[in-house]
Amino acid sequence: MEKTLDYTSEPPRDRLQLIVRKDKPFNAEPHLPDLVEHPITPLNRFFCRNHGPLPLLDDNHTISIGGVGLATKVLYTVKQLKDMFHEKTIEMVMQGNRRDGLHKVKHTKGVIWGPGAIGNAVYSGCLLKDVLDHANVNFASEDITRLHLAFESVEECEEERCYGSSIPLTKALDEFGDVLLAYKMNGEPLTQDHGAPIRVVVPGIPSSLLPPVTVVMTTSNLTLVLAFKTEESNSYFQRKDYKILPGEVETEQEAADYWCKVPSIAEYNVQSYVCDPSDGLVDRSCRRIVARGYAVSGGGRGIQRVEVSGDDGKTWTVASFVHRPAKAPSSINVWGWCLWEAEVNVKRNTRIVSRALDSAGNIQQENPIWNFRGVMNNSWRTIDRERAEDANL
Amino acid sequence: MEKTLDYTSEPPRDRLQLIVRKDKPFNAEPHLPDLVEHPITPLNRFFCRNHGPLPLLDDNHTISIGGVGLATKVLYTVKQLKDMFHEKTIEMVMQGNRRDGLHKVKHTKGVIWGPGAIGNAVYSGCLLKDVLDHANVNFASEDITRLHLAFESVEECEEERCYGSSIPLTKALDEFGDVLLAYKMNGEPLTQDHGAPIRVVVPGIPSSLLPPVTVVMTTSNLTLVLAFKTEESNSYFQRKDYKILPGEVETEQEAADYWCKVPSIAEYNVQSYVCDPSDGLVDRSCRRIVARGYAVSGGGRGIQRVEVSGDDGKTWTVASFVHRPAKAPSSINVWGWCLWEAEVNVKRNTRIVSRALDSAGNIQQENPIWNFRGVMNNSWRTIDRERAEDANL
Numbered sequence: 001m002e003k004t005l006d007y008t009s010e011p012p013r014d015r016l017q018l019i020v021r022k023d024k025p026f027n028a029e030p031h032l033p034d035l036v037e038h039p040i041t042p043l044n045r046f047f048c049r050n051h052g053p054l055p056l057l058d059d060n061h062t063i064s065i066g067g068v069g070l071a072t073k074v075l076y077t078v079k080q081l082k083d084m085f086h087e088k089t090i091e092m093v094m095q096g097n098r099r100d101g102l103h104k105v106k107h108t109k110g111v112i113w114g115p116g117a118i119g120n121a122v123y124s125g126c127l128l129k130d131v132l133d134h135a136n137v138n139f140a141s142e143d144i145t146r147l148h149l150a151f152e153s154v155e156e157c158e159e160e161r162c163y164g165s166s167i168p169l170t171k172a173l174d175e176f177g178d179v180l181l182a183y184k185m186n187g188e189p190l191t192q193d194h195g196a197p198i199r200v201v202v203p204g205i206p207s208s209l210l211p212p213v214t215v216v217m218t219t220s221n222l223t224l225v226l227a228f229k230t231e232e233s234n235s236y237f238q239r240k241d242y243k244i245l246p247g248e249v250e251t252e253q254e255a256a257d258y259w260c261k262v263p264s265i266a267e268y269n270v271q272s273y274v275c276d277p278s279d280g281l282v283d284r285s286c287r288r289i290v291a292r293g294y295a296v297s298g299g300g301r302g303i304q305r306v307e308v309s310g311d312d313g314k315t316w317t318v319a320s321f322v323h324r325p326a327k328a329p330s331s332i333n334v335w336g337w338c339l340w341e342a343e344v345n346v347k348r349n350t351r352i353v354s355r356a357l358d359s360a361g362n363i364q365q366e367n368p369i370w371n372f373r374g375v376m377n378n379s380w381r382t383i384d385r386e387r388a389e390d391a392n393l
Numbered sequence: 394m395e396k397t398l399d400y401t402s403e404p405p406r407d408r409l410q411l412i413v414r415k416d417k418p419f420n421a422e423p424h425l426p427d428l429v430e431h432p433i434t435p436l437n438r439f440f441c442r443n444h445g446p447l448p449l450l451d452d453n454h455t456i457s458i459g460g461v462g463l464a465t466k467v468l469y470t471v472k473q474l475k476d477m478f479h480e481k482t483i484e485m486v487m488q489g490n491r492r493d494g495l496h497k498v499k500h501t502k503g504v505i506w507g508p509g510a511i512g513n514a515v516y517s518g519c520l521l522k523d524v525l526d527h528a529n530v531n532f533a534s535e536d537i538t539r540l541h542l543a544f545e546s547v548e549e550c551e552e553e554r555c556y557g558s559s560i561p562l563t564k565a566l567d568e569f570g571d572v573l574l575a576y577k578m579n580g581e582p583l584t585q586d587h588g589a590p591i592r593v594v595v596p597g598i599p600s601s602l603l604p605p606v607t608v609v610m611t612t613s614n615l616t617l618v619l620a621f622k623t624e625e626s627n628s629y630f631q632r633k634d635y636k637i638l639p640g641e642v643e644t645e646q647e648a649a650d651y652w653c654k655v656p657s658i659a660e661y662n663v664q665s666y667v668c669d670p671s672d673g674l675v676d677r678s679c680r681r682i683v684a685r686g687y688a689v690s691g692g693g694r695g696i697q698r699v700e701v702s703g704d705d706g707k708t709w710t711v712a713s714f715v716h717r718p719a720k721a722p723s724s725i726n727v728w729g730w731c732l733w734e735a736e737v738n739v740k741r742n743t744r745i746v747s748r749a750l751d752s753a754g755n756i757q758q759e760n761p762i763w764n765f766r767g768v769m770n771n772s773w774r775t776i777d778r779e780r781a782e783d784a785n786l
């Protein structure tokens with residue numbers, strides 16, 4: 001039986017800008033050519049990822065920190081966090097992307113996200129590390145590298161009592177990790193659809209671990225709980241959602257044996273996509289076009305090169321970067337995306353594909369490798385099979 | 394004209410255990426089935442990577458630290474480093490691997506390393522971070538994320554006055570980065586072939602940036618120079634060696650335009666290899682075999698799964714881990730390799746391949762993508778073309 005959830009406080013939305021994948025909770029992504037028009041994705045074209053209804057909250061809401069290393073809980077209101085800590089600003093990508101490519105191979109479970117479920121924003125807030133330092137957490141004899149920092153929001157969602165997830169504590173404590181308690185997006189206070197009044201943002205790590213909106217939402221006074229634990233969050237999302245199961249696991253029943261054996265995804269993989277032309281091909285006669293798209297990798301790895309092919313991967317052209325994120329050309333702690341363009345020779349109804357190479361030499365794979373949850377698809381872009389002439393997908 | 398270098402102090406070597414790729418300087422790698430017999434690679438089966446002759450040195454040799462953030466140079470003898478700092482031990486992989494796979498596609502420049510140029514060792518030494526803290530380096534208003542830590546050894550080598558390279562300073566300062574000034578390997582003092590009396594080891598970063606042996610070698614009193622710089626090391630190795638050039642660059646002349654535009658490799662990519670059977674196929678009639686190999690990724694990313702195919706990639710079997718490195722199943726700051734085995738159905742002269750998936754969801758590519766320097770090849774293993782029946786390589 002589905003839960004009855006109260007959606008009466010949802011914000012107004014510019015639905016013309018978005019393709020709605022699910023209405024309640026609201027999940028939507030922008031049209032592809034719109035996405036690559038802006039180096040910093042405007043809010044009305046930024047994908048929305050929700051697990052439940054959005055309450056209306058203000059700066060009196062409270063964050064609680066507790067667990068291993070703290071005898072009693074430490075509380076901060078959003079107002080205190082804004083007043084007490086230095087404001088840091090970072091450019092970073094969130095994504096929850098491209099399940100559709102695997103769903104075409106075989107049924108997957110979840111919202112069928114396309115390649116538009118990605119956005120590059122400028123977030124401002126306090127460094128979570130500064131807040132943890134101020135809270136005087138004392139790990140004493142604990143092996144920090146084995147601890148996790150779990151997040152819990154108390155709002156209701158479909159799958160669970162509330163949304164929850166965790167990250168390795170070392171990521172939160174990393175001086176260069178840039179994990180924020182963010183209260184601004186693109187220079188403006190967070191909107192209801194993007195986590196108002198405050199949210200955790202973890203650069204370089206898949207957004208489904210920390211979906212854009214619901215982490216900090218609640219109808220109670222307690223907006224967000226942070227706890228130091230000796231194991232990952234127990235939440236449905238951390239334990240049974242963002243995992244790459246082996247290809248032979250095809251049903252919920254088969255998956256049951258694997259959830260505890262397969263680790264949660266730790267970082268994004270290397271990714272790029274041809275967004276313009278949005279179908280990944282031209283269906284009229286023309287010899288040469290300019291293709292456009294995005295590229296990004298995880299864990300702070302920069303993109304060193306994007307190559308584009310107008311003939312389904314037979315020959316490749318090195319793309320030019322139209323936008324490089326803050327920090328590039330440094331190749332570490334890079335959280336934002338690249339936008340690129342390339343002039344390529346094309347044939348009618350033949351796949352136009354891109355492949356990105358990150359600073360660790362990882363490259364996108366040619367063919368999608370299916371998994372039950374349909375996650376972390378970074379194969380070359382697909383096109384509609386019936387429209388393909390030369391293309392193998 | 395080649396330099397005349399003095400090779401009279403070379404150590405004795407167990408040449409039966411190694412395939413010698415070049416004699417002077419000594420470059421060699423073990424036989425594949427031997428390699429996967431031991432979770433921790435014994436010294437006589439550990440690949441040797443040298444750029445010049447090996448001098449004989451003792452604990453009176455000195456390390457110098459200088460550059461941005463230090464008004465005067467700070468010196469430590471090896472003996473002081475051993476006495477003054479806490480000894481840390483880590484399990485980690487070094488590799489300089491698999492140029493041969495790209496060289497088969499088209500000529501590459503450099504020693505033609507096979508897939509045995511990899512080893513998993515236990516190193517002990519002091520944390521470079523502790524030494525830098527003790528030296529009282531003060532970066533004041535510098536943006537640390539843009540600084541590099543350059544290494545320089547004063548020994549002679551073929552390509553340059555001395556071996557040099559650099560890493561991002563953030564890696565050296567990372568509390569969980571485990572960069573060591575190591576003086577032990579597998580519990581014993583370093584041997585001459587592996588960096589005696591002390592060497593820099595940087596887990597998760599390609600060893601060609603810091604070849605196993607020559608970094609700390611010198612015939613003078615000054616064994617190793619560390620300098621904080623606003624740009625990467627100027628050395629040949631950092632600037633014109635470990636870079637993935639675009640495929641269209643085929644000559645030294647064409648490469649000249651690219652060296653300053655292409656970043657140095659920042660971390661290893663995801664890697665695995667079928668070592669047993671060593672040819673990657675069976676040439677007699679048998680239905681089912683146990684295949685064995687290694688798997689590792691870079692930047693501290695753990696391996697979450699290895700799959701093996703006995704039919705050239707048509708069907709896959711999940712391998713069992715025979716060895717998992719210290720820190721696994723934690724998926725971050727994992728520096729060691731996995732050894733795996735899998736029972737698979739095989740056909741005569743058909744390629745047996747493996748593909749590894751790391752904690753960031755990166756996976757090995759099917760086909761090698763050639764580059765001029767022949768670096769970072771992580772495609773599925775290749776076999777001799779003339780012996781292949783079903784295989785495409």
